[in-house]
Amino acid sequence: MQQAFVYDQVAVLVRHWFEIDLDDSHLEHGARLEVRWLVPQERRGTESAAQKIVVDEPLWRADLFDRLDGPPGNFAAAHFHPYFKGVEPSERDYLREDPWExxxxxxxxxGAASGVPLDAGDVAGVRADAEEIVAAARRRAATECTSMERCHAWTRDAREAVRLMLDQLARPDLLDRERTALW
Known part of the structure; x- marks a missing residue:
């Protein structure tokens, strides 16, 4: 499940995410937040017709992740991607401060966080909704994912991504197969 906060130029997407480190097969999960561009769409139908909304190219991403081999709330894998090249994220920039702050x-x-000029109305809208967006991210934090089944239910749409990770592991012998079996 994803929650979207949609403005004129951008949308902020919040969800729970599950990831496998490709080098040592450790498991990470927690809140993922992406700021993405909206793709302008041609108006359709009458003045009352529903309009298409297309959320596409990412501007930046925050992954407020715990490592599953540590205590809940450890944020040992909390990082962000300050920019994207098309749809591919930049290298991880690890957080050294309280992730929620x-x-x-x-x-x-x-606008400043994304490094691109955004509409002043969107900047003001996101600022006004910041507490609600942070609350949504907290509801998808690793500490709220209290069982393998719940974590899987929140990320079942990530099955293809998890399988891609499984195929690329440098150390598959270190993988917690019980934890990844649901995907």
């Missing part, structure tokens, strides 16, 4: 700061000026 960091996220509030990023949302306070999403």
């Amino acid at each position: 960091w996220l509030r700061g990023q949302l306070a000026d999403v």
Whole structure:
């Protein structure tokens, strides 16, 4: 399940995500937040017709992840991707501060955080909704994913991505196969 906050130029997507480190097969999960461009669509139908909304190219992503081999709430894998090349994220930039406070700061000026000029109305809208967006991310934090079944239910749409990760592991012998079996 994803939650979307949609503005004029951008949308902020919030969800739970599950990831496998390709080098040592450790498992990570937690809240993922992406800021993405909206693709302008041609108006269709009458003045009352429903309009198409297309959320596409990412601007930046925050992954407020725990490592599953640590205590809940450890944020040992919390990082962000400050930019994208098309749809591919930049290298991880690890967070060294409280992830929730960091996220509030990023949302306070999403234009500066994304490194691209955004409509002043969108910047103000995201700033006004920052507490609600952070609350949505907290509801998808690793600490709220209290069982393998719940984590899988929240990320079942990621099956293809998880399978791609499984195919690329440098150390598949280290993989927690019980934890990944549901995908």
